[in-house]
Amino acid sequence: MLKFAIFTDDGLPTAFYSEDVHGCRLSPVFGPWPQRNRYGPVPEPTDDEANPSAPIVGTEDDPEQIPPVVGHVANPDCLIPVDAIEITDEQWQELISNSGRRRWVDGKVVVYDPPPVPPVIPDRLSRRQFRLQLIDAGLLEQVEVWVSAQDVRTRAAYADSGSFLRSDEMLLAGFDALSFTSAQIDEFFAAASTL
Known part of the structure; x- marks a missing residue:
C-alpha cells in the first residue's frame, strides 16, 4: 500500500x-461486467449435422471474471x-x-543536522544552587568579601534570600563588580540550574 x-x-x-x-x-x-454467451439446448443430430452445437441465444454476466x-x-x-x-x-x-x-x-x-538547542536560562536559582555554583566557579570568597563591603540591605538580601532572581538589581550589581557580561551571567545561571 x-x-x-x-x-x-x-x-x-x-x-x-x-x-x-x-x-x-x-x-x-x-x-461493464465481462459477458459470456448463453446457449440454448443442443438440437438433435441430423444427417447433415451429426454433432450439433448449442445455439447462442444471448449473453450473460460471467461470474468467473471481474469487471x-x-x-x-x-x-x-x-x-x-x-x-x-x-x-x-x-x-x-x-x-x-x-x-x-x-x-x-x-x-x-x-x-539533516539540526541546530544545537540553546540552553534554557532559568530566571531564578535556589540559595543552594547559587552558593554551590559560586564554589565551583571559585568565586565564593571574592563574592563574600564584596558583599561584606555593601550596605546593610545588600548584606541582608545575600544572607537571607531563599532564591536569587536573574533580574534582581542587587544581584546584577554584584555580577557587575565581578566584571561579568550578560552572557557570563547566563552561563552561571545555566550551570547552577543543574546543581
Missing part, C-alpha cells in the same frame, strides 16, 4: 499516512490529507528511523 507524509516548509515530516490504515486515496471505477478497471475517482472515506506527499516504503523507513535527522528536499530524503 502507498505511504504519504506531510512536511513543514523546511522539509521536516510532521505526519505519516498509509493507505492500509487511512484508506485508499482513489477508488476504482469498474467497466475491468476503467478509471479512478477520489475516495470520500480516505483520511489522507490532500496535501500529503506520496513517499516510497524506503523513504518512509528512512524518515521514521532517523526522526529529526532527515528532511524532504526536492522529492528526496536528505540528511
